Amino acid sequence: MPIGDTLPFTAIRWDDILFVALAVTVLGSALLVVTMRDIIRCGLAMILCFASLAGIYVVLGNPLVAAAQVLVYIGAISVLVLFAIMLTQTKNAPTRLVFQTQAVAAAVAAATIGVVIMATVLATTWPAGSSRVWTSTSDIATMLFSQYVLPFEAVSVLLTAAVVGGVLLARREPAARDEDRP
Amino acid sequence: MSNSLDSYLILSGLLFAVGTFGFLARRNAISMLMSIELMLNAVNLTIIAFGAFEPALHTQASVIALLVIAVAAAEATVGLAIVMAIYRNRKTPLVDEYDAMKE
Numbered sequence: 001m002p003i004g005d006t007l008p009f010t011a012i013r014w015d016d017i018l019f020v021a022l023a024v025t026v027l028g029s030a031l032l033v034v035t036m037r038d039i040i041r042c043g044l045a046m047i048l049c050f051a052s053l054a055g056i057y058v059v060l061g062n063p064l065v066a067a068a069q070v071l072v073y074i075g076a077i078s079v080l081v082l083f084a085i086m087l088t089q090t091k092n093a094p095t096r097l098v099f100q101t102q103a104v105a106a107a108v109a110a111a112t113i114g115v116v117i118m119a120t121v122l123a124t125t126w127p128a129g130s131s132r133v134w135t136s137t138s139d140i141a142t143m144l145f146s147q148y149v150l151p152f153e154a155v156s157v158l159l160t161a162a163v164v165g166g167v168l169l170a171r172r173e174p175a176a177r178d179e180d181r182p
Numbered sequence: 183m184s185n186s187l188d189s190y191l192i193l194s195g196l197l198f199a200v201g202t203f204g205f206l207a208r209r210n211a212i213s214m215l216m217s218i219e220l221m222l223n224a225v226n227l228t229i230i231a232f233g234a235f236e237p238a239l240h241t242q243a244s245v246i247a248l249l250v251i252a253v254a255a256a257e258a259t260v261g262l263a264i265v266m267a268i269y270r271n272r273k274t275p276l277v278d279e280y281d282a283m284k285e
Contacts, residue, residue, distance in 0.1 A: 084265060089275075
């Protein structure tokens with residue numbers, strides 16, 4: 001049985017319900033990421049934030065970017081961050097101060113940025129269509145491998161350089177290890 | 183509500199503000215990197231929203247967003263490697279104890 005565009009017996013659209021639920025999850029988990037004391041839980045809340053953002057991309061009609069978000073952000077970056085947390089966490093870290101001394105000033109600055117962006121968005125009439133359109137994956141592929149093939153190759157070189165740089169930065173120099181030895 | 187560009191832009195603005203607060207206020211270097219990821223995601227949401235609502239940007243926006251995701255992955259790799267390298271020398275992930283260049 002197909003379900004209609006709206007919630008039964010009301011005029012509330014399913015899209016709107018999904019959007020509000022996902023937006024609340026995104027903002028709530030983002031707030032948890034920046035305020036929670038235990039940094040492992042911050043990392044897990046970050047995964048929730050990325051997942052609900054992928055849901056918002058689907059609501060926007062862009063399944064390819066949603067899939068890339070799940071693969072790259074949840075599958076790769078979050079795991080990398082969780083590994084880094086586990087490697088650097090000390091026993092007494094969660095009991096110590098979470099915020100710097102300038103936390104109040106930081107909150108004021110962030111609230112100002114948020115208010116300015118909201119005021120700008122509401123005051124501007126965007127020259128955009130009134131409804132969103134589904135983005136087809138084959139169109140993206142055609143454009144990525146014809147018009148944008150040079151940036152695509154540049155990004156692949158950048159990723160290789162980043163992997164090499166990451167290994168170089170994170171590895172322990174053999175000479176330094178020899179000096180530590182008595 | 184899900185059919186107006188404004189709601190997506192406001193959501194991404196709020197997400198960016200939350201990320202800014204985390205970057206400025208947290209003491210842990212990895213928390214700061216996570217806040218940077220939040221800000222990058224907010225920018226990506228803006229790009230996708232404009233692409234969905236503006237016909238001229240339709241496919242370009244998705245391509246740009248995919249490239250941004252790839253660059254963000256590179257940034258996370260190098261950033262975390264730097265944090266690990268500093269942690270090995272200083273034995274703390276808290277940025278306000280990195281004061282070697284102060285005196």
